[in-house]
Amino acid sequence: MTFLFAINPVSGGKGKTDWTMGIKNYFANSTHVAELRYLDGKTDAQIVSQAIDELKPDRVVAVGGDGTLKIVAEQLVDTGIPLGILPAGSANGMARELGIPAAIQESLDVVVNGKLKAVDLIAINDNDICLHLSDIGLNAQVVRYYEKNNWRGMFGYFRSVLKTLRKRRQLRVEIDTGEECIQRIAFMIVLANARMYGTGAVINPDGDLSDGRFEVVIFRRMHLWGIIKLFWRYRPFDPKYIEIIPATSVTIETHRRAYFQIDGEYRGRITRLDARIRPGAVTMLVPPDVSM
Known part of the structure; x- marks a missing residue:
């Protein structure tokens, strides 16, 4: 088989020499062929698309974090070509969600010998996709500071969190799932295809990447320590502070422009978004012992 590796040379704030x-x-001694392509941060989609057209790979592998994974996945939607992950980013939420090992050798074993899993996507505004988690409000503001200051690693996240805490504001939102329309005051609204952030914080305990739906997670109340735990907590949040609504489509409107991010990539400030589920749109490679 031919394996195409799309490598983000700067994800995680470190060079990718060890991964390469x-x-x-x-x-080196395999009957399989490994083709490496490096992203440049400007024409990433074109680099991946051209490599797929040129090489006709049997499998494509994203080497980086959730943002790199999203770039590669966009080129594989509805193609049936399996997508693998080498978790080389600062926050590797999707890799954690799928049980992908952090070590190079073990994650490569999954790329070569793993089983296939059909994974849903969330289509956003008909021109973007989310594999993992998107949100409006507090965390998106953290992502903005993280990107704007070119901070890397978990220490960079922590600096962004502290800066966000000083400017946090609640949002007035209207959420329409087609079955109900509700209004809420919240610090953050998450569109959750998965269960947890890359830090391990579980925000959607019953999330399933392949169940044909996503969850709208509403953070209604958060005290200071609760906000900090949002980023470094390894068990579900107190239901007194959050509300979870299953959906297959949703329209969200905010009374003022709010920060918005998709899979760890800041997308600007918005007052409205439309989202719908795309069941089984991408085929992922997962460890053989991961339950389907």
């Missing part, structure tokens, strides 16, 4: 050498060493 790990890939080359792994395939």
Whole structure:
């Protein structure tokens, strides 16, 4: 088989020499072929698309974080070509969600020997997709500061959180799922295809990447310590502070422009978004022991 590796050389704030050498060493004596392409941060989609057209790979692998994974996944929607992950980013939420090992050798074993899993996507405003988690409000503001200041790693996230805490504001939102329309005051609204953030914080305990729906998670009340725990907590949040609404489509409107991010990539400030589920749109490679 031919494996195409799309490598983000700056994700995680570190060079990818170890990952590159790990890939080359792994395939050195293999009957399979590894083709490496490096993203440049400007024409990433074009680089991946051209490599797929040129090489006709059997499998494509994103080497980076959730943002890199999203870029690659966009080129594979509805193609049936399996998508693998080497978790080389600062926050590897989707890799954590799928049980992908952090070590190079073990994650490469999944790329080569893993089983296939059909994963849903959330289509947003008909021109974007979300594999993992998108949100309006507090966390999107954290992502904005993180990107704007070019901070990297978990320490960079922590600095962004502290800056956000000083400027946090609640939102007045209207949420229409087609079955009900509700109004809420909230710090943050999450569109959750998955269960947890890359930090391990579980915000959607019953989330399932392949159940044909997503969840709208409403953070209604949050005290200071609760906001900090949002980013470093490994068990579900207190239901007194959140509300979870299952949906297959949703329209969300805010009374003022609010920060918005998709899979760890800041998308600007919005007052409205439309989202709908796309069941089984991408095929992922997961460890053999991961339950389907």
